[in-house]
Amino acid sequence: MSRHRAAVEWTLKPGEDFAAGRYSRGHVVRFEAHEVPATASRHVVGKWAAAGGVDPEEMFVAALANCHMLTFLHRARLAGFVAVAYRDAAEGVMEKVEGGRMAVTRVTLKPEIEWDGAAPDAATLDRLHHEAHEECFIANSVKTEVVMA
Helix, strand or coil, rough: CCCCCCCEEECCCCCEEEECECCCCEEEEEEECCCEEECCCCHHHHHHHCCCCCCCHHHHHHHHHHHHHHHHHHHHHHCCCCCEEEEEECCCEEECHHHHHHEEEEEEEEEEECCCCCCCHHHHHHHHHHHHHCCCCCHHCCCCCEEEE
């Protein structure tokens, strides 16, 4: 078992009106070795989102794409392939679900991989992605549908 920690910190700025909802949603997410500027989604709070901050939905999509990539690279290495570059323009969709609540219901991964030497054929590539999905800690932790484009 391992434990993973993240600390979030927000402070009301002078002149903001909390009761009226007129305050910046900008905050900081701190991890063990670094911090990330964060905010609420611009789609949700409009002008009260902080410029340059990453929103929770973006972090969620990035966590799924990142975990898949790292697991895929490991599976490809074990299969004898040499990846030299991996890019993914992952996309998450947030929509209403049962009870009118909002959820990120689908994340589409769009990996592009460059190989040194032999590249896997289409069937092997699909198998490697499937294995990576099955092993990805983050994908195993969520209800969101994760698909490949």
